[in-house]
Amino acid sequence: MKFSRLILANLFRKKVRLLLTLGSFAVALFLFAFLAVVKDAFNRGGSLASANRLVTINRVSIIQPLPLSYGDKIARIPGVQRVTHDNWFGGVYQDEKNFFPQFVIDPENQRQVFPELLVADDQWNAFLKDRQGAIVGAATAKRFGWKIGDRIPIKTTLYGGGAWEFNIDGIFHGQRKEDDETQFWFQWDYFEERVPERLKGLAGWYTVKLDSPDDAIRVAKAIDAEFANSPYETKTDTESAFAASWVKQFGNIEFLILTIGSVVFFTLLLVTGNTMAISVRERTGELAILKAIGFKDGSVLILVLVEALAIALCGGILGLVLAVLAIPVLGAALNGMLPNLILSKSMLAAGIGFALLVGAASGLLPGIGAMRLRVVEAFRRI
Amino acid sequence: MVSVNTNGNSSALIQVRGLDKTYWRGGEQIDVLQGLNLDVDKGDFVAFMGPSGSGKTTLLNLLGGLDVPTSGAVSVAGDEITHMSRGRLTEWRARHVGFVFQMYNLVPVLTAYQNVELPLLLTRLSRSARREHVEAALAIVGLRDRSHHFPRQLSGGQEQRVAVARAIVSDPTFLLCDEPTGDLDRKSADEIMALIEELVSKHSKTVLMVTHDPVVAARAHTVLHLEKGVLVEASKPRENAVAGGGA
Numbered sequence: 001m002k003f004s005r006l007i008l009a010n011l012f013r014k015k016v017r018l019l020l021t022l023g024s025f026a027v028a029l030f031l032f033a034f035l036a037v038v039k040d041a042f043n044r045g046g047s048l049a050s051a052n053r054l055v056t057i058n059r060v061s062i063i064q065p066l067p068l069s070y071g072d073k074i075a076r077i078p079g080v081q082r083v084t085h086d087n088w089f090g091g092v093y094q095d096e097k098n099f100f101p102q103f104v105i106d107p108e109n110q111r112q113v114f115p116e117l118l119v120a121d122d123q124w125n126a127f128l129k130d131r132q133g134a135i136v137g138a139a140t141a142k143r144f145g146w147k148i149g150d151r152i153p154i155k156t157t158l159y160g161g162g163a164w165e166f167n168i169d170g171i172f173h174g175q176r177k178e179d180d181e182t183q184f185w186f187q188w189d190y191f192e193e194r195v196p197e198r199l200k201g202l203a204g205w206y207t208v209k210l211d212s213p214d215d216a217i218r219v220a221k222a223i224d225a226e227f228a229n230s231p232y233e234t235k236t237d238t239e240s241a242f243a244a245s246w247v248k249q250f251g252n253i254e255f256l257i258l259t260i261g262s263v264v265f266f267t268l269l270l271v272t273g274n275t276m277a278i279s280v281r282e283r284t285g286e287l288a289i290l291k292a293i294g295f296k297d298g299s300v301l302i303l304v305l306v307e308a309l310a311i312a313l314c315g316g317i318l319g320l321v322l323a324v325l326a327i328p329v330l331g332a333a334l335n336g337m338l339p340n341l342i343l344s345k346s347m348l349a350a351g352i353g354f355a356l357l358v359g360a361a362s363g364l365l366p367g368i369g370a371m372r373l374r375v376v377e378a379f380r381r382i
Numbered sequence: 383m384v385s386v387n388t389n390g391n392s393s394a395l396i397q398v399r400g401l402d403k404t405y406w407r408g409g410e411q412i413d414v415l416q417g418l419n420l421d422v423d424k425g426d427f428v429a430f431m432g433p434s435g436s437g438k439t440t441l442l443n444l445l446g447g448l449d450v451p452t453s454g455a456v457s458v459a460g461d462e463i464t465h466m467s468r469g470r471l472t473e474w475r476a477r478h479v480g481f482v483f484q485m486y487n488l489v490p491v492l493t494a495y496q497n498v499e500l501p502l503l504l505t506r507l508s509r510s511a512r513r514e515h516v517e518a519a520l521a522i523v524g525l526r527d528r529s530h531h532f533p534r535q536l537s538g539g540q541e542q543r544v545a546v547a548r549a550i551v552s553d554p555t556f557l558l559c560d561e562p563t564g565d566l567d568r569k570s571a572d573e574i575m576a577l578i579e580e581l582v583s584k585h586s587k588t589v590l591m592v593t594h595d596p597v598v599a600a601r602a603h604t605v606l607h608l609e610k611g612v613l614v615e616a617s618k619p620r621e622n623a624v625a626g627g628g629a
Contacts, residue, residue: 002503009491289487292448293501293548294476296469376449379483 007306010283018311021275025315025358026322028268029351033323034330035257036350037341042253043244044178051213052081053113054220055242056206059233062246065202066232071106074208077222079215084109085203087191089184091156091164093144100140102154102184104191104204113209116175117183123148123170131190134166137181139340141171143332154184159195178342207239265358272362276308280366287370288378297371304367305360312359313352320351384428384604385421386613394421395588396445396556401454403440403611414440416611418454422556427582427589429602436608438592439560445590446479446558447471459555476504480549484561486541488533494520494544495529501552519547522585523577539570546577556588557581563598575601 011018056074058064068085075083089102107128111119119127119135127133136146146152146168153163166186174181192200210219220236227234237245280287287300295303324343331341385394398420405412414437422428430438443449444456447463455464458478466474488497498519502512520526523543533541542562549557559578563571575598581587582603591602599605607614 005496006489006492006500006503009489009496013491285485285487286489289481289483289489290500291472292446292475292481294472294504296472299504376443 003303003306007303007310010279010303010307011310014279017275017279021272021311022315022318024268024271025312025355026319028264028358029316029319029355030323030326031264032261032351032354033320033343033347034327035261036347037327037331037343039253039257040344040347041341044180051216051238051240052210053239054208054210054216054223054236055239056208056223056234056236057204057242059224059235062205064232065199065204066206066234068201068203070227070232070234071203071206073226074206074223077219077226079211079219079222080208081211082109082112082209083206084113084209085188085206087188087202087204088158089154089156089186089191090158091154093152093154098144100143100182100184101180102186104188105185106188110185113207116179117172118175119170119172127169127187130167130169131187131193132165132167133169134184134186135170135172136168136185137183138171138173139181140184141168143182159191159199164190164194178340180340182340208236265354268358269361272308272311272358273365276304276363276366277369279307280304280370284373284378284381287373288375291373291375300373301367301371304370305363308363308367309356309359312355312362316352316355316359319355320348323351324348384423384426384606386419386606392421395424395426395459396420396422396590397455397457398445399455399457401441401444401456402452403437403444403449404452414611415444415451418611418613420606420613422588422590424588425582425586427579427601427603428591429599429605430590430592430608431594431596431599431605432608437611438608441608442558442560442590442592446481447475476501476552478555480552480554480557482542482545482549482557482559482562484564486533486538486545486565488541488544488548490533493530493532494525494536494547497533497544498529498547498551500548505552515551516547519551520544522550522581523547537570538566539573542566542570542574543577546574546581550581550585550587556590559589559591561592561594563593563595571595571598 056066056070058066065087066085071083071085074080084106086106087104089104091102092098093100111117111124117137123135127135134152141147144152148168148170150168151165152168153165155161155163172181172183172185173179208219208223210216216238220238223236224234290303291297291300327341327343334341385392398418401415401418401420402413403415405414418441430441432438440449444451445458447456447466451464455462457463461474461478463471463474488494489500492500495516498516499512502515505512507515517526517529520529523546525540525543525547528536528540528544533544536544542565546562557578562578563574566574578589578591579601582589589602591598593599
């Protein structure tokens with residue numbers, strides 16, 4: 001490209017200013033990537049949810065239990081293939097900061113309802129025979145360095161306190177990269193044996209596997225109708241709707257992220273726009289001479305725009321590289337408070353697009369100013 | 383041959399007919415040029431003199447297609463430029479006009495070579511052809527050995543030589559020089575004027591120059607005086623120089 005030397009020379013004209021502008025782009029793109037992965041982590045439940053699964057909770061709230069006897073009644077509703085029940089354990093390993101999700105599971109139906117979470121048969125069979133057995137997700141096993149055969153204590157504050165001992169009998173893996181491998185499963189019988197009397201015979205929620213996704217609305221209505229006017233009325237949703245309502249408990253994450261993102265966008269636009277405007281204003285004389293010797297208005301506009309886009313692209317790539325390096329570290333530092341933070345290719349592409357958009361927007365006004373510059377007036381000013 | 387009183391047809395390279403330029407400043411009308419006529423032949427070297435505000439630079443801007451007249455016409459080599467669109471005028475400038483300014487106006491982040499190459503970036507010339515042209519132009523101004531120096535590494539006289547090389551590199555039809563020695567000491571000014579004279583005599587360039595300096599003006603073939611927007615006199619430069627006490 002014939003003009004590359006001119007563009008490069010202009011870019012490196014004020015090195016400190018260039019570094020600061022690149023830095024502001026890098027920080028903004030890093031923040032963009034981080035917000036994108038956090039939003040994705042919150043919403044992943046919905047995107048990973050199976051279309052042929054329903055979740056039934058207590059109509060009042062998910063923290064209110066449902067009788068275990070509901071399982072058989074739900075299983076008899078036409079269109080239901082399998083039903084499993086779960087409970088939230090809410091423990092920590094050794095220290096409060098070592099949080100991860102633990103579920104009391106129904107071993108008879110777990111694997112049939114959640115076939116995407118894979119456990120080797122020998123490990124599963126060992127688990128079935130072990131009352132204190134546990135199956136742990138690969139991410140959590142890796143995080144704490146657990147291996148099969150380890151005996152580990154989990155402290156809980158919900159069910160009478162104290163530490164519960166478990167034997168790691170197996171490690172499950174998700175079929176997809178996005179599957180949640182932080183969960184910890186243990187036997188319902190062990191749970192029933194140790195919880196206070198008032199909590200026995202109660203489940204946290206039911207997950208229902210359907211014969212066909214087409215039955216979802218009909219079966220959900222049938223389940224809720226079955227338990228209408230009972231002491232434990234139910235609320236049944238598709239798994240994705242359940243995941244979305246779960247996220248809403250944390251507040252309007254989408255709005256929050258959009259707000260922060262917009263503030264970053266406009267701040268960056270002002271910073272880079274101002275930088276480009278100063279840069280163009282400083283070069284009024286040079287731009288005038290370029291136009292005098294034959295550079296057309298459009299060429300001058302393109303020169304300014306390419307400069308702005310080059311800064312945006314380099315700063316953006318720098319920020320995204322930082323994000324690629326730092327997000328796994330930040331994810332680990334969150335101690336399982338969020339599902340895996342995954343920076344996907346589409347997020348990186350969106351980041352580059354965002355950077356170029358800001359670059360183009362910030363270069364446009366100064367570029368138009370340069371384009372409209374009248375040579376005679378410019379020479380009169382300098 | 384330069385003529386200021388003609389208003390008929392001629393075969394001159396540059397023909398100016400009835401040129402008016404009026405500005406409005408603070409509600410006041412300022413008639414900078416009034417009904418100006420001028421013919422300049424190929425190979426002429428013309429100096430415009432006159433007090434500040436007499437319209438010298440305005441005339442140069444109009445001849446170079448940097449500004450448009452209020453009325454009248456400017457033709458160069460048969461092209462009537464006063465009615466050209468902005469885009470066409472820019473293209474025309476690139477082909478026909480070489481500019482030399484008082485403050486050199488080099489791009490400070492480019493080397494002498496790159497500054498001289500700038501007008502050629504707008505042509506279809508290959509990189510090697512551009513190199514040939516740039517080296518030839520730098521050789522004419524005597525700065526081949528400084529081609530990789532940045533403007534800040536050159537003296538004022540050398541910067542102006544680079545500006546002259548940039549003006550001639552695309553072999554334009556004529557050169558417009560606006561106070562080319564105005565920012566130089568006498569020795570450097572003499573060198574630049576010798577260079578411009580050489581461009582006229584050896585390379586048959588047509589040069590129109592604005593200057594305040596009678597010594598500099600005396601080196602032109604013709605000196606024209608602009609007073610209150612009117613070309614009032616065309617005189618022999620040597621006579622003027624003697625009358626003004628110059629060389």
